[in-house]
Amino acid sequence: MNQACMNQACMDEAANFDVLVVGGGPVGLASGIALAERGVNTALVAPRLPYADNRTTALLGDSVAFMEQFGVWSRCAGKAEALRVMRLVDDTGRLIRAPEVRFECSEIGLDVFGYNIANADLSSALEQRSDEISSLTRIDDQAEAVDTEDASPGGAVTIRLRRGDNVRARLVVAADGKNSLCRTAAGIALTHRDLHQTALTFNIGLSRPHQNVSTEFHTPQGPCVFVPLPGNRASVVWVTSSSEAERLRVLDDGALAEMAEHRCHSIFGRISIDPGRHLFPLVIEQPRQFATRRVALVGEAAHVLPPIGAQGLNMGFRDAMDIARIAGDAVAAGEDPGGAQALARYDRARRGDVTSRTWTIDLANRSLLSDWLPAQSARAAGLHLLQSVGPLRRLAMREGLAPSWRRRQAI
Numbered sequence: 104m105n106q107a108c109m110n111q112a113c114m115d116e117a118a119n120f121d122v123l124v125v126g127g128g129p130v131g132l133a134s135g136i137a138l139a140e141r142g143v144n145t146a147l148v149a150p151r152l153p154y155a156d157n158r159t160t161a162l163l164g165d166s167v168a169f170m171e172q173f174g175v176w177s178r179c180a181g182k183a184e185a186l187r188v189m190r191l192v193d194d195t196g197r198l199i200r201a202p203e204v205r206f207e208c209s210e211i212g213l214d215v216f217g218y219n220i221a222n223a224d225l226s227s228a229l230e231q232r233s234d235e236i237s238s239l240t241r242i243d244d245q246a247e248a249v250d251t252e253d254a255s256p257g258g259a260v261t262i263r264l265r266r267g268d269n270v271r272a273r274l275v276v277a278a279d280g281k282n283s284l285c286r287t288a289a290g291i292a293l294t295h296r297d298l299h300q301t302a303l304t305f306n307i308g309l310s311r312p313h314q315n316v317s318t319e320f321h322t323p324q325g326p327c328v329f330v331p332l333p334g335n336r337a338s339v340v341w342v343t344s345s346s347e348a349e350r351l352r353v354l355d356d357g358a359l360a361e362m363a364e365h366r367c368h369s370i371f372g373r374i375s376i377d378p379g380r381h382l383f384p385l386v387i388e389q390p391r392q393f394a395t396r397r398v399a400l401v402g403e404a405a406h407v408l409p410p411i412g413a414q415g416l417n418m419g420f421r422d423a424m425d426i427a428r429i430a431g432d433a434v435a436a437g438e439d440p441g442g443a444q445a446l447a448r449y450d451r452a453r454r455g456d457v458t459s460r461t462w463t464i465d466l467a468n469r470s471l472l473s474d475w476l477p478a479q480s481a482r483a484a485g486l487h488l489l490q491s492v493g494p495l496r497r498l499a500m501r502e503g504l505a506p507s508w509r510r511r512q513a514i
Contacts, residue, residue: 120146121440122430123262123272125246125285127151129160129222130402130419131278132229136173137423138276139239141431143440146240146270147233148262154223157379158304159338161186161317161330162225163217164504166420170228174235178228183218184331187315191486194320194327194366195471199479201321201486204496211500219317219330219338222416242270246279249288254396256442274441275398276426281388283404289396298385298468300325301348302410303341305380306332307363310372313337320366321471326411327366337371339363340410345384352380385409389461393450397441399426406457411464418460425452 124135127149135147162170162183170176189206208216233239248263259271277285286293312335319328325342332338341351341363351359356376364374388407393400401422408415429448430440439445470482489496 119259120144120240120270120272121434122146122274122276123148123260123270124276124278125149125249125262126278126280126402126404128278128280128402129226129229129416130423131276132226132233133169133173133175133420134276134278134401134423134426135239136175136229136233136236137169137427138430139236140173141427141434142238143427143431143434145238146242146272148242148244148246148264148270150243150245151230154226156222156304156381157306157377158222158381159219159306159330159332160222160225160416161217161219162420163417164213165424166417167217169420169424173232175228175232178231179220179224180218182224182333183220184333185215185315186217186219186317186331187215188317189216190316190318192318192320193483193486194368195323197323197479199476199483201483202490204486204490206496206500206503208500210493211497215315216500216504219332221332244268246284249275249285249398251275251288251290251396251398254441256439258397260397260441272441273397273439274430274445277398277400277404278402279404281403281407283400285398286390286400286404289398291395291398291400292391294387294389294391296387298387298409299345300342300385300409300468301345302383302385303343303348303351303380304339304383305359306336306338306377307360307371308375308377309335309337310374311370313371318367318370322366323472325409325468325471328410329367329371336377341366342385342409342411348382352382383410387461387465389457393453393457394446395450397446399446399449401426405453406461408461408464409468411467414460414464418457421456422453425449 121144122138124131124147138145187208191204193201244264246262247265250261253259259273260275261269261271263269275285277283279285313331315331317330319326324344327341329337360374360376402419429445433440433445470478
């Protein structure tokens with residue numbers, strides 16, 4: 104059953120599932136597709152809404168393989184741009200500065216690190232694929248309340264939809280974002296830290312080719328990264344102080360183009376500004392648990408990070424891979440996919456990945472912002488080692504794509 108349940112009779116007939124995925128962003132869609140393809144009786148609860156902004160995502164190796172495996176990548180590959188070189192440029196102007204670091208995919212035997220794609224195009228491809236999977240039920244409604252009281256063995260979670268219907272499942276996959284209703288209902292506490300920085304995102308046209316090079320300029324207020332897009336364009340994620348980000352946002356196109364050209368030292372020649380600018384205040388958030396009371400967290404319900412190193416959505420897809428594998432294995436073995444053992448396996452699978460990435464990104468950001476000379480010296484020395492020591496650089500590239508210690512099991 105793939106069509107949305109539009110009447111009470113249909114809902115009564117389909118009220119119970121193995122897994123309910125709540126949330127229709129890229130991670131929610133990917134989770135629903137992967138679970139259904141594993142033979143899990145799955146429903147996806149989310150209204151179909153147009154993607155709200157023009158952000159892009161650099162999808163790295165495992166994420167692209169994940170999309171290929173489930174027939175998604177072929178629908179959007181032509182709208183993505185290959186990323187072959189990553190440059191880190193110290194543009195702080197400080198006395199102690201790091202050397203430029205250049206990562207090339209060919210050095211670790213790859214044709215590409217990944218691809219940069221508009222989130223709207225990625226979501227559209229995921230939506231199309233989800234509509235083709237007969238074992239994935241689409242419920243085009245919004246979760247209004249989540250009841251996890253029946254979390255005992257043999258129990259289920261009940262979700263009340265906005266139109267008043269109830270649906271039940273042995274496991275709920277919370278893909279409902281950083282203000283997750285499901286996480287709150289499960290009683291999962293959250294650590295939160297405001298970074299007092301804001302990311303301004305917008306897209307630009309270039310008068311010189313980007314040559315598939317992503318360039319990240321490090322400034323005293325945060326990184327500013329120019330990531331290639333098709334058609335000699337690029338996406339910009341400019342992290343700075345909140346007041347400066349707002350000042351940049353309200354500039355006219357000509358003034359913002361001039362500021363962007365100055366920030367990238369005119370390496371792209373003349374720049375033109377595409378429509379659409381968005382501000383995103385930066386925080387770090389991580390839950391105390393990744394799963395409990397028949398609720399498993401994925402995507403921004405499970406981790407919110409600064410946009411450094413293209414880790415956010417790629418970690419979200421690893422969440423989807425792991426929950427599909429663990430729940431799929433449980434169902435295939437006749438076990439409870441929302442039981443304590445399955446949830447403990449998921450928590451262990453995600454904790455090391457999320458914690459290590461969060462720590463690394465936070466440390467990189469803190470070292471960039473620090474005015475303390477020993478911290479600046481340590482940062483410069485670390486980047487110097489990355490640039491000059493080949494084995495260390497190659498290790499950093501491989502770890503940046505995916506953690507080597509993570510168990511790699513096909514979904």
